[in-house]
Amino acid sequence: MLRLTCTTTRIVHPGSLCRVTSITGPCDPNHRSPTESQLFKSIAQFCAQLAPGVRRRKTSLFKDIEHLVRLAVVMAIALVAFVGLRALVVPHSFGQYGHYRGAAIAEIAARPAAFAGHDVCEACHTDVVDQKKLGKHVVVPCEACHGAQAKHADDPASVKPSKLDTAVTCARCHEANSAKPKAFLQVVTADHSGGLACDTCHQPHRPRIEEASQTTPATERKK
Numbered sequence: 001m002l003r004l005t006c007t008t009t010r011i012v013h014p015g016s017l018c019r020v021t022s023i024t025g026p027c028d029p030n031h032r033s034p035t036e037s038q039l040f041k042s043i044a045q046f047c048a049q050l051a052p053g054v055r056r057r058k059t060s061l062f063k064d065i066e067h068l069v070r071l072a073v074v075m076a077i078a079l080v081a082f083v084g085l086r087a088l089v090v091p092h093s094f095g096q097y098g099h100y101r102g103a104a105i106a107e108i109a110a111r112p113a114a115f116a117g118h119d120v121c122e123a124c125h126t127d128v129v130d131q132k133k134l135g136k137h138v139v140v141p142c143e144a145c146h147g148a149q150a151k152h153a154d155d156p157a158s159v160k161p162s163k164l165d166t167a168v169t170c171a172r173c174h175e176a177n178s179a180k181p182k183a184f185l186q187v188v189t190a191d192h193s194g195g196l197a198c199d200t201c202h203q204p205h206r207p208r209i210e211e212a213s214q215t216t217p218a219t220e221r222k223k
């Protein structure tokens, strides 16, 4: 293993894996330099430990291994607990299609629809449709203003849509806001309506006021 040439060949442990057969230089105890002597001592100690039948003192690399063992045990328990808990807590269908619960798709699809769609409304409320066709609100679907009305559409006799507050409904789209496209008609509702409900002057389904002279806004219309 370790081969040094030396005048004296002192460290030979019979049966040991380590065998220092020779050391270079003047390694006679009387002529050794301090460093050489230290090296010599260390090698001798190491060889002595490896020799069979030698009761090793606990001066090895793993002298205080107990604390490492404890740490390893704690980490192993934590890993097992994590894997176990994860298996318990994570739903079965998780990851079926992607990073979400696969079963959620069927669950959501099974929920009753909240919106009926404007075609359904129009089948019954033909008068409103006729009005709406004449104005620019033709592009606005019923439920954009009246809210989700699938329940009413299913059973109009017992479920009635609640009355709308135009100050909220109309302002949601038409309240002046510099973030909106300039081309979209906007008013500062407080100034424009003077506190009146929008449908005092505007027919909600056909909002253009044909004879503007008859109903003037509280303030001049904003350009």
Ligand code: HEC
Residues within 6 Å of the ligand: 116, 117, 118, 120, 121, 122, 123, 124, 125, 142, 143, 146, 148, 149, 150, 152, 153, 154, 156, 157, 160, 161, 162, 163
């Ligand atoms: C099956 C026919 C039918 C369908 C579909 C229907 N409605 Fe109606 N709706 C009615 C009837 C009938 C009334 C009148 C109820 C009453 O006055 O008792 C009514 C009343 C209303 C009212 C007025 C409630 C009030 O205050 O008097 C609104 C608003 C309304 N429907 C909106 C809608 C919208 C929006 C839809 C589409 C999601 C819709 N309706 C679909 C039959 C229908």
Ligand code: HEC
Residues within 6 Å of the ligand: 118, 121, 122, 125, 128, 129, 132, 137, 140, 141, 142, 143, 144, 145, 146, 162, 163, 164, 165, 166, 169, 199, 204, 205
């Ligand atoms: C721009 C918003 C808006 C849209 C779009 C809209 N409505 Fe209305 N609707 C109103 C407002 C506001 C009222 C008056 C307040 C109320 O009744 O809640 C009203 C009233 C009604 C009424 C009560 C009676 C009447 O004719 O005034 C019915 C019925 C109605 N809407 C049905 C519909 C249907 C059906 C559609 C789609 C074809 C529709 N609305 C689209 C805003 C709207």
Ligand code: HEC
Residues within 6 Å of the ligand: 135, 136, 137, 139, 140, 144, 145, 166, 169, 170, 171, 172, 173, 174, 183, 184, 185, 198, 199, 202, 203, 204, 207, 208, 209
């Ligand atoms: C969901 C959004 C939305 C709501 C809510 C809404 N509007 Fe509109 N409104 C529009 C759109 C879109 C237009 C058409 C804009 C265009 O074509 O330039 C419009 C146009 C108008 C116009 C101009 C009509 C014309 O012929 O020049 C008036 C007035 C108006 N709305 C009033 C109202 C009133 C009053 C309410 C409340 C009852 C209301 N709007 C609710 C979207 C909305």
Ligand code: HEC
Residues within 6 Å of the ligand: 166, 167, 170, 171, 174, 175, 185, 186, 187, 189, 190, 192, 193, 194, 196, 197, 198, 199, 200, 201, 202, 207, 208, 209, 210, 212, 215, 216, 217, 218, 221, 222, 223
């Ligand atoms: C006192 C009557 C009156 C009331 C109340 C009123 N308006 Fe008007 N509004 C008018 C008149 C008149 C015009 C100009 C004629 C037109 O464009 O239809 C107008 C125009 C508009 C326009 C078009 C603006 C443009 O630049 O062409 C919008 C949008 C509008 N109003 C929304 C509303 C909203 C939203 C409310 C409720 C907060 C409301 N109005 C309340 C009378 C009124």
